[in-house]
Amino acid sequence: MAKKKKIIQQMARKLITRANPKSFVSEQYRTVRTNINFSVPDKELQTLLFTSASPGEGKSTTASNLAFTFASEGKRVILIDADMRKPTVHYTFHLTNTIGLSNLLTRKAALQDVIKDSSTDNLHIITCGPIPPNPAELLGSKTMNQMIEDLKSVYDLIIFDAPPVLSVTDSQILSNKCEGTVLVVSAGETEKESASKAKDLLLSSKANIIGTVLNNFTLGKEHHYYQYYGTSE
């Protein structure tokens, strides 16, 4: 007879800022938040794009965690899964992906239908929706511009999770529409050349790269200085 224990994973697997807000990693996300806030001091940064050179460097993880971190600061945040090649945001927030951005951009759904609650205050999500055959065309469409304008009037910050730069052109299109672009770099994994190629591609589409996030960095033992102040034993 099968065991009937009822432990079902409810907490989002990758959202450490929600699962463990006092951890060292969450603190680092807060540092990134502060850095983003100060990167454009004279005007309000409203649209933010997260991308990387190659797949699997931590775009979606960084975007989700920062969306949560910004929301806990009191900002009204919307996280949009613009990675229409390999969408993952709905897994992180335990949502269903039946309706989303692709429905909106093909004008089969209205904005209020696709915006989903994230079970966190101030944070809303638009998942990717059914995978379309032509993501680049959809992201470059006028409907997309209209959507960004509409969202700007409601939200303080719009965060896009985009596909990798070197694989597909989607990120270049999006970065041109966003006020700030953050390049995620995975320590010990991203090739220097591909990172600089990614940067060139983004600059050629007139992106405003406000900085990079170094992901997957392993701290040595002597880095006790980095520990969260007040919790070190």
Next chain:
Amino acid sequence: MIDMHSHILHGVDDGPAKMEESISLLKQAVSEGVTGIISTSHAYHPQFDVSKEIVIKQVQSLNALAKDLNLPIQIYTGQELRLKENTASEIFTDAALTLADSKYVLLELPSQGIPAYTIQIIQDLLSHNKIPIIAHPERNKAIAEKPSRLARLITHGALAQVTAGSLAGHFGRSIQKTALQLVDAHLVHVYGSDVHNSSTRPFLFNKGLDFLDKQKRHELTDILLENNSRIITNQDFILLEPEELEKQNWWKIFS
């Protein structure tokens, strides 16, 4: 527990031939702790095409009979729809049944491969707010050969059902291995017995669960069973992100 894939209607497809057999299958289900069973007779299959009306009528009479016999089990309507180019339109026009009147539909791929129009149908269904569940992918030859083919369908929004008999080893070791691989990669989301009769295609509901238990996949088992009951209540499933499938290395062939 809910069983979401079964052929318990008698005399319509390759399930039980007589009423008595249907009843004995139901009794077996009750003895294994199943409280609800979705009847999914073949439809649009080259050999069997059980119409919606027959399913509704037989399920009604079976439910009445189960009540008379004091069997604590509820039978729900459903169909196992063979994938054809016009499958999607049959579902929109209500000519076909969804699982227990929910938004989920059970699709059966041909046993040899994946037709080219599969993704188109998945997207059509999703755009009409119906969610396709692919029946026993582990027994599809193309998927068993290369499980990433299923991963592609899952990324497009389909779900999949693993068969108890496959996990119990009823279809052989290689299918058992594929089934476990799909469970581990989070590529299957619900669990069904696909019972046809008590001799060649038996119930094996608990035997499959026992196998998962033995392999220490307790949490994944819980999620499979929870998703089963969410079909009845028409709720969204618990979905885990599909994991990268491990490449078969040549030095692991004999392990």
